[in-house]
Amino acid sequence: MENQVELFAQHIQVRRQRLEQALDETGFEGLVISSGTPMRYYADDMDASFRSTPHFAHWLPLSGPHHLLYLRRGQRPQLVRVAPEDYWYEQAPLGEPFWAGEFEIHEVSGEKQAFDVVKRKGKSVAFVGDAPRLAREDGFLDSEINPPNLLARMDWDRSFKTPYEVACLGEASAVAGRAHRVAREAFARGADELEIHHAFVGAAHCPEDQLAYPSIVCLDEKGAILHYTGKRRGVRGRVLLIDAGTRHLGYCSDITRTWCASDADATFRELVSGLDDLQRVLCTLVRPGLAYPELQRQAHVRIGDLLLALGVLRLGGEEAFERGLTAPFFPHGLGHFLGLQVHDVSGHQEARGGGRLAPPSHSPFLRTTRTIEAGMVFTIEPGIYFIEMLLREKRSGADANMFDWALIDRLAPFGGARIEDNVLVTHDGHRNLTRPHI
Numbered sequence: 001m002e003n004q005v006e007l008f009a010q011h012i013q014v015r016r017q018r019l020e021q022a023l024d025e026t027g028f029e030g031l032v033i034s035s036g037t038p039m040r041y042y043a044d045d046m047d048a049s050f051r052s053t054p055h056f057a058h059w060l061p062l063s064g065p066h067h068l069l070y071l072r073r074g075q076r077p078q079l080v081r082v083a084p085e086d087y088w089y090e091q092a093p094l095g096e097p098f099w100a101g102e103f104e105i106h107e108v109s110g111e112k113q114a115f116d117v118v119k120r121k122g123k124s125v126a127f128v129g130d131a132p133r134l135a136r137e138d139g140f141l142d143s144e145i146n147p148p149n150l151l152a153r154m155d156w157d158r159s160f161k162t163p164y165e166v167a168c169l170g171e172a173s174a175v176a177g178r179a180h181r182v183a184r185e186a187f188a189r190g191a192d193e194l195e196i197h198h199a200f201v202g203a204a205h206c207p208e209d210q211l212a213y214p215s216i217v218c219l220d221e222k223g224a225i226l227h228y229t230g231k232r233r234g235v236r237g238r239v240l241l242i243d244a245g246t247r248h249l250g251y252c253s254d255i256t257r258t259w260c261a262s263d264a265d266a267t268f269r270e271l272v273s274g275l276d277d278l279q280r281v282l283c284t285l286v287r288p289g290l291a292y293p294e295l296q297r298q299a300h301v302r303i304g305d306l307l308l309a310l311g312v313l314r315l316g317g318e319e320a321f322e323r324g325l326t327a328p329f330f331p332h333g334l335g336h337f338l339g340l341q342v343h344d345v346s347g348h349q350e351a352r353g354g355g356r357l358a359p360p361s362h363s364p365f366l367r368t369t370r371t372i373e374a375g376m377v378f379t380i381e382p383g384i385y386f387i388e389m390l391l392r393e394k395r396s397g398a399d400a401n402m403f404d405w406a407l408i409d410r411l412a413p414f415g416g417a418r419i420e421d422n423v424l425v426t427h428d429g430h431r432n433l434t435r436p437h438i
């Protein structure tokens with residue numbers, strides 16, 4: 001990343017401005033954020049792979065539990081780093097990370113001592129974190145712990161990315177894009193699902209638990225299972241649907257591609273290339289001022305038109321959508337916010353102070369109901385699937401003759417297709433963070 005130090009300084013400047021506004025609006029004098037507590041498996045002595053509190057990660061990419069960040073108006077952010085005396089795990093010195101210059105850094109050996117460094121007595125300070133026990137013991141009032149009116153503002157502000165965050169998301173897309181290309185080559189050589197997954201992880205060059213989410217690698221009929229995480233060995237396929245992403249400094253990519261071998265059904269190959277064209281068109285519709293649910297409607301109509309062109313449906317997209325006939329083929333939302341979380345926060349938030357914008361009744365799973373604004377980053381991921389559970393009722397319904405069931409049964413063994421890119425909203429349109437890399 002070029003100019004990383006400057007970009008980060010600017011990011012912290014924006015964070016401080018936004019936080020001061022949020023403190024003014026909620027009446028707190030400061031904020032303590034905990035990086036989080038490890039999650040231990042029940043009746044075990046092992047922890048799940050640790051992930052920082054996203055609000056903490058919004059300020060800096062320091063990994064590990066129990067660190068505290070103390071933020072006050074007009075003061076340099078204070079970071080209390082917890083580095084225990086412990087020979088079981090590596091306790092590497094902090095060194096000089098690119099972000100260090102923005103913080104007043106203290107080091108302590110335990111979580112309790114971290115609270116002692118934060119001198120907040122007599123002030124009204126909020127605490128944000130997953131384990132408020134120590135905060136309570138330190139004297140935080142219940143009304144100061146994870147206050148909803150402050151959290152709503154912090155969530156809202158996360159939907160507008162700074163140039164530093166855009167650079168991180170772009171790098172995550174670049175790394176994952178490269179890994180997608182390598183996974184595709186493995187598929188072309190006849191690899192099975194587990195081998196394709198390993199090809200992706202190897203090219204992403206990261207430990208598996210540092211992927212953005214468990215990869216979805218589907219050959220043929222498994223493509224119709226939206227969150228299939230099995231990894232079959234010894235099975236070759238004619239169609240690969242792979243949904244996999246990586247992280248860069250905490251920020252995620254979330255990318256899906258569908259590839260066909262030359263012996264896949266010709267109509268299914270047309271379906272995939274038609275979906276790819278349609279996905280690109282949907283990206284070009286992205287611009288500030290448009291309500292995201294309108295994109296969802298457009299996706300349904302265009303998917304209906306494609307299904308008519310392929311002969312799967314016998315009516316046009318607009319009518320097919322109105323009669324609910326595109327829903328069984330496209331039963332998920334067109335996209336979601338992307339950032340420190342794969343499904344980033346505040347997609348349904350009505351305003352900075354809170355409130356909820358419910359998804360439209362035709363698309364209850366839509367994760368983004370906001371009006372599109374510059375600086376947002378979200379996915380555009382239309383899909384077409386042959387899911388018998390959803391098609392079954394249509395086979396005998398009033399509109400049964402609007403479907404070519406023989407063709408559907410011929411295509412079903414190929415599962416489904418999805419194409420997903422990560423898109424930044426600019427002042428007059430969009431920038432596709434993914435396409436340049438695949």
Ligand SMILES: [Mn+2]
Binds near residue numbers: 379
């Ligand atoms: Mn996604």
